[in-house]
Amino acid sequence: MLSFPKRTKGEGKLTWKTHKALTAFLVMLITENPLSALFAASGAVLPDALEFAIYGRNVPRWKHRTYTHWPFAWAVAALVFLLFAGGHTALPNFSFRELFSFHTFSYNEFRLLFVPAFFWVSIGALLHCLEDAISGRIPLLNPRRKTFGYRLVPLNGLLERLIFVFSLTGLVLLLSGNP
Numbered sequence: 001m002l003s004f005p006k007r008t009k010g011e012g013k014l015t016w017k018t019h020k021a022l023t024a025f026l027v028m029l030i031t032e033n034p035l036s037a038l039f040a041a042s043g044a045v046l047p048d049a050l051e052f053a054i055y056g057r058n059v060p061r062w063k064h065r066t067y068t069h070w071p072f073a074w075a076v077a078a079l080v081f082l083l084f085a086g087g088h089t090a091l092p093n094f095s096f097r098e099l100f101s102f103h104t105f106s107y108n109e110f111r112l113l114f115v116p117a118f119f120w121v122s123i124g125a126l127l128h129c130l131e132d133a134i135s136g137r138i139p140l141l142n143p144r145r146k147t148f149g150y151r152l153v154p155l156n157g158l159l160e161r162l163i164f165v166f167s168l169t170g171l172v173l174l175l176s177g178n179p
Contacts, residue, residue: 014135014153018160019044021167023127027120028174035091037171039117043124047074047132065132070143074126081119089116135160 014022023044028037047068054068067073082089091113132138133149140148153159 014131014160014163015155016045016048018164018167019048019128019131021164021171022131023124025167025171025174026127027123028171031090032174033091034175036089036116036120039091039120040124040127043121044128044131046121046125047128065136065138065146067139067143069129069132069138071126071129071138071140073143074122074129078119078122078126081115081122085111085115085119088112089119091116091120 020041024037024041027040028034031037047065050068051064129138134151135149135153135155136151137146137149139146153163
């Protein structure tokens with residue numbers, strides 16, 4: 001069994017900005033779809049946001065990274081949305097006027113827009129879990145037991161800052177069309 005250095009306050013987890021930047025960069029790199037990257041980035045903070053909603057700002061240490069950080073649950077959610085979307089994960093190019101107008105979406109519009117969006121949010125949450133596995137432990141088989149991962153990236157350390165800068169730079173280059 002691996003032993004971990006004693007954790008001091010604030011160590012052992014990535015910050016939200018790094019989760020969002022790294023997830024957006026990875027999804028943009030794979031899909032070349034800015035809307036997919038945006039929805040995945042919003043899902044990249046969902047596991048922690050759910051914990052804060054349940055336990056408040058001061059999540060007990062023994063409850064942090066349990067059910068909300070179980071990759072299996074997010075993978076199943078993504079699979080369900082993928083199946084419901086008929087295997088189509090690409091988000092269509094709706095204009096902002098169409099997206100935010102107060103018209104009723106047809107079933108096909110719903111399937112084409114919202115289901116893939118929920119798929120990418122689930123992928124973002126799954127990536128959050130995997131990103132947390134490089135900065136501490138997460139549950140793998142049992143959601144109550146943190147058995148998977150290793151703390152390689154301490155909070156606000158040099159490595160996290162480099163990951164953030166690299167991800168943001170890569171994202172900007174991909175969005176500008178100059179990879």
